[in-house]
Amino acid sequence: MGVEKYPEAMEFILHWGEMGTHWGANRSVAQVHALLYLSNQPLDAERICEALGLARSNVSNALKDLQGYGVVRRTHVPGDRRDHFVAETDLWDMFMAISAERKRREIDPIISKLAELEQRLAESNDLPSHIRERIGRMHEFIGTLTNWYEQVRGLKKSTLIALMKLGSKVARFIPSSNKNNSE
Amino acid sequence: MGVEKYPEAMEFILHWGEMGTHWGANRSVAQVHALLYLSNQPLDAERICEALGLARSNVSNALKDLQGYGVVRRTHVPGDRRDHFVAETDLWDMFMAISAERKRREIDPIISKLAELEQRLAESNDLPSHIRERIGRMHEFIGTLTNWYEQVRGLKKSTLIALMKLGSKVARFIPSSNKNNSE
DNA sequence: CTTAAATTTCAGAAAAAACAGAAATTATAA
């Protein structure tokens, strides 16, 4: 009945787990995520342990992680005392949730630090100008990028999809760049 | 004379190194990168060792890594036998180089695996349709995303910057979404 | 309230990654 019976499904889960290690999640977290993503029905923790051969505590932490990223949620199965879990299956929502959370954890602290440093640099005057300048440029660059992200993220899903489908054709709307080639 | 003399510069380097660990690079790699980014002049490996307190071999590997990502290059200083290194200082180019290489290493293999699985799934007929469907949707989603990336990446830098500055205003060009709010 | 099931926390073991120092290789100059 469950996903774990199908070799191709397990292959997907294993590969997903492997890739997860390159993406800031550990193997267990990514595997649990993949399993829930493929699963039709809510799964309880014990079931996940068996399917993946992981310790109960490990699965517990993985589920907490995934809930922290907003890609898995607890759900209640009537007549069953145990917690059950389901994954977000809309890939666009999943992508947005993960990117928002990663921004919060990994980009925002950088911005704060850069802002703080820039402040201090403005005061100390025995500092080579190129250092001040490069830290400033980094700050500005990341600011521009995240500002763009925050704006675009506010658009309707359908608009975003339409924009993506446009691809490089969006460049048509930029005045001075009708011949759009790299560099 | 060098960057390592300035406490604020070192603070940037240390913080950058720390953040690097969350982004797929190890601390040494990120620190070497930050040091070179702030440096005005090409630095030789020995100098980097001293500035950061790292072993020679560690620095050697970090430099190899950074060159692999295309954000650092070797350069020759006349009258000096040693290799010297400089970082890309255009942040846009740096960003593009890193994202292209990460896509190659971390996204492309997923796409291959998904394509292969989808092929096999099409053949086996005793498989719940929702599994086939979800793997298919994942494949399509990542495909759409990377297709968009490849197209946009081909645009002129100035066009890209102009597009970014437009922010959510790009949505104006999408027919059916004049009221552009989230969800 | 008591009991039992379910879950989380914690401490230590296992695995993986990062790093240092030495040895080996490569490249340059005399």
Added chain:
DNA sequence: TTATAATTTCTGTTTTTTCTGAAATTTAAG
């Protein structure tokens, strides 16, 4: 060609992360 400087590769150590099993806590049913 030989000697030496520079760099890389390799091996073992240290550090960090992941994961397990047991203990503690929480939750809910009776």
